[in-house]
Amino acid sequence: MSSQHAKAPYYFVPGPSKWPVFAGTTLLLTMIGASAWVNGLAWGSYLNLAGIALTLVVLYNWFGDAIAESEGGKYSARIDVSFRWSMSWFIFSEVMFFAAFFGALFYARSISMPWLADLDHKVLWPDFAANWGNTGPAGTIEAFKTMGPFPIPTINTALLLTSGVTLTISHHALREGHRAKTAFWLFATVLLGAVFMGFQAYEYIHAYHELNLKLTSGIYGSTFFMLTGFHGFHVTMGAIMLSVVLYRVMKGHFTPEHHFAFEGAAWYWHFVDVVWLGLYVVVYWL
Amino acid sequence: MSTTTADHAHDHSHDHAHDHPHGFQRWLFATNHKDIGSLYLWFAFTMLLAGGVMALGIRSELFQPGLQLMQPEFFNQLTTMHGLVMVFGAIMPAFVGFANWMIPLQIGASDMAFARMNNFSFWLMPPAALLLLGSFWVPGGATAAGWTLYAPLSTQMGPGMDMAIFAVHIMGASSIMGSINIITTILNMRAPGMTLMKMPMFCWTWLITAYLLIAVMPVLAGAITMTLTDRHFGTSFFNAAGGGDPVMYQHIFWFFGHPEVYIMILPAFGIVSQIVPAFARKPLFGYASMVYATASIAILSFIVWAHHMFTTGMPVTAQLFFMYATMLISVPTGVKVFNWVATMWKGSMTFETPMLFAVGFIFVFTMGGFTGLILAVTPIDIQLQDTYYVVAHFHYVLVAGSLFALFAGYYYWGPKWTGFMYNETRGKIHFWGSLILFNVTFFPMHFLGLAGMPRRYADYPAQFTDFNQVATIGAFGFGLMQVYFILAVVIPSIKGGIPAAAKPWDGAEGLEWTVPSPAPFHTFEEPPEFK
Amino acid sequence: VVNGPAVDSQGGPAIKQLNLQPPVTQIAEQIYSIHNLMLVICLVIFVAVFGVMFYSILKHRKSVGHKPATFHESTAVEIAWTIVPFIIVIVMALPATKTVVAMKDTSNADITIKATGMQWKWGYDYLKGEGEGISFLSTLSTPRTQVGAPGVEPTEKRGDNYLLEVDNEVIVPINKKVRIITTANDVIHSWTIPAFGVKQDAIPGFVRDTWFKAEKIGTYRGQCVELCGKEHAFMPIVVKVVSDDDYKKWVDVKKKEMAAKADDPSKVWTIDELKQRGEKVYAANCVACHQATGKGVPGAFPALDGSAVVTGPKEAQVGIVLNGKAGMPAWKATLSDTEIAAVITYTRNSWSNKAEQNIVQPAEVLAARK
């Protein structure tokens, strides 16, 4: 069990650490690689992937340090509060990130599209009609079919909602000290997330091969893939966080009172869940 | 099963007690807020010089009509990179440096809430700067789409554009982490007795600034991510042929961009609000209304963005809404100006360099504020948008505003950092030189703009020659003053001089003056009692 | 030496100009006066605020022995200086509101011109009103020898309108409401004439509009004001405001020029195209005499229906149309090769005519001209 035999300091300040500067460096490699890659240079892809891999290695060590400190009882209640504040505001920043893409969808659909089809714009685009899922005023976009809510997105909604429930069960179990139960329901949550991602991948394949719906499918394709893709990325991140937490649960970390890593990951998961509900309505239904 | 790494949780309250690192490791692996603050300040000053050299390139080309020194495409790269480097590389990190140094000292905290992440925030900056500056040397050169990176011009750029995009992504991540750190520190680590409404104004302004950053940096990241996918992955966010809209980019950008300009001024307000009372020897007038005014500015800043877009053509109701909302910002800003003047009123003032810069700030910033207000009036903006009038406006608020406040802050807190007093005469020379040459550089730009000289122009109608020459001469002089600052003021006062007292300013108040000068490596390991 | 003119540009900026350019539309005038009003109000506030501050700086300093007071708030004063500026900005916003509304009212224009920004020139199409159909490109006419390049001194003295002159100016009549529709082909540009108080971004794929009604004859100059790439500084906008009469003349000349240009004589046409075009030319130029029926007016104007010239060898007919004959005017100056070819083809296939040589190509007319 985690040990708190010494009283935690008032506010623990970690000593010098090499991880931040390492992470900065590996991110530099990642970004140089990415810049080269998007411009068609083969070495860019290797550098980019190597950079990402190295960043993950650094983060692994970094979090290792933090976990050791936590388990070493150095984190006082005040630090716990800091974690809570920081996770909340981090999630808020993510909300704003999504807001940019939701905003783009709203603007393109409710402002630009009617504009492009109005009387004045007949000068440029005589034949353009404002219907969502169009092939662009210039008609240069290959015809495609739009993505409806059935069946996959709806199944996915159910999966994510269920995962929210299983996660809560797991949390309750942790608070009651039932470690096995905690792990089981946490595992179920991660599994649901993985199945979600599986369906999402299937949906993309379906979109590309059967609907001819691609990133290049005009503004519809752009917003569709940007929003769902960015969300999918967040599901993946959330699932990774939960997996780490699961691993730690199995290693015996956390106490019923002291388990912010679990809660932070759970908040994140719920946030991803809520974003999905927004997506489900705005992208698939409307 | 039990992990007992904690057998080491000794009586010391801090893990760092056993090492006060030396050499390069002290800086690379820093977790100390003061060291990280210094890193930020050095980085920002370096970027100021880099951006300043670009500005001098711009000014040299504009000394005469015609093309003398560079091709227009390179000129556009200079303008763009000057803007990006100054905004993201110089002004913002400089304020973060101040936050790092001063917030823990002012609220009686032992360090920032997340010391390692703090260092990460900093160590993201040099990679971003390398990407940004390195892009000058890739095929096609740096991005030349203006610091606003408007689509679809940004789509035409070479790989330099992608490097700029990734650099901004990294800097955004740094800002977000930095802000989270600052918010958490302020909300959770104040010394007992330090209620929010007793907190020094600098902390207040940074608290609000940090919220702005968290809210808008991700939006910028979103905008440039869409630019990236438009460039390389065939999306049509900003391309009308595919149903997108170039103006959409502008909306998203300015939703970030306008709050961004307040991000660069609110901490400046904070610094000035510390300095004026100290040298007037009188408490800050209207503390509570200062807090409310800062918050109002921040809130209003979210609903004025389209004043940068009056000429894109929007419905008349939108134009009116954004005009009114923008003009309203003068009200809380005015409250700040009036409060400063009232603080000085019936004080017992002395005019050491920090006070000079603070008063200079109030005076010249207000001029920039007034030109902002004039630009906010839609019909006038339609005349002046994208002319040198705008360039004049924002240099008044950014250079004489943000940068002067940073200088003021340096002179005010520098003794606490270095342990030595700067040379007062040289400080005064720096102030008067900067103030005068600043106006020589930027005041004539108002005339150029009114007469219609467009910005981002490598060459101009010859009628504009005279004022451009004045501006160029001023710019070189202003640049020299900053070289003077670093060589004659900063470096000597790091090396030695008259040792500074713990509280070198008799009118100053606050916890930061209760620790010795220079501030020891660790301060407030046990929180002080604040009354 | 080549630095530039010591004179003001005409309709552009003046040397050492301190204020907005002299307005020539009512909107620009309103902007001018709102700006003056703003300037005065701001100056008054500025002087008041800093008068107080400098008074304080002089009197309330330690060196003159002033002892600090201790007050640090006053709700009444703080409310006052919140409300008063609020009222001031409302006062400022009122006249501006009127002008904004007027600026946006692009309805009932006499002439509509589309301005298309391109890297790096402007294209103009007169869409509606007198001059409809006119279109041309407008490019910087300042020679590069006046600009110079890095390391290359300019070899020619700069003109008065350096960078403010174009090959084809936009011509508009005085006192007419001109609506400008802007769009762009590549990136965003912006169309402005400071003297008109008009500025409108030109956005690729979208159209936007603005308007002006110039009240003074003259030439007015602006420059592209949205960063559009390397030649951003080299795509000026020049509008020439002329009298109604001059405008009519210009439209006439321009139309002919255009017609001449538009019809490339080497183009090979199909018979149907020629017939269609010819019908229009016939209706515009020939019906008055030869009549719509092609029967002419017996005794005065010969019939074309069944005419030997029209059904016979085509060279003869081409010669008569080009050079005239008796009462028949020579058309070679007024009609283009294509128009002549078209109208001849039309007559050869109309009414009861079924000429053997039933098609004339513009190239043949061109050849016959020599």
Ligand code: HEA
């Ligand atoms: C620190 C940065 C900063 C600050 C503080 C401001 C402050 C303001 N700015 Fe500025 N602005 C910029 C940085 C800043 N700006 C930049 C960088 C750009 C250009 C971006 C680009 O295109 O590249 C820009 C551009 C810009 C534009 C667009 C111009 C254009 O491109 O056409 C406008 C238009 O409304 C504007 C308005 C304002 C206003 C109303 C304020 C107000 O906040 C000012 C309020 C202050 C006062 C008014 C003075 C003090 C008040 C009193 C003494 C009270 C009494 C006064 C009255 C009642 C009148 N700014």
Ligand code: HEA
């Ligand atoms: C954020 C802060 C900031 C700061 C501090 C500055 C500082 C300066 N800026 Fe500007 N500027 C911007 C932000 C800033 N700027 C932005 C956002 C833009 C818009 C970009 C765009 O359009 O996209 C802009 C655009 C801009 C333009 C318009 C360019 C154009 O439209 O093409 C000009 C032109 O004169 C200019 C000039 C200057 C000058 C002379 C300084 C001076 O204050 C600089 C002084 C500093 C130094 C000179 C460095 C110190 C000296 C040395 C390193 C040694 C060498 C010195 C000598 C030999 C004398 N800036």
Ligand code: CUA
């Ligand atoms: Cu076209 Cu600038």
Ligand SMILES: [Cu+2]
């Ligand atoms: Cu703004």
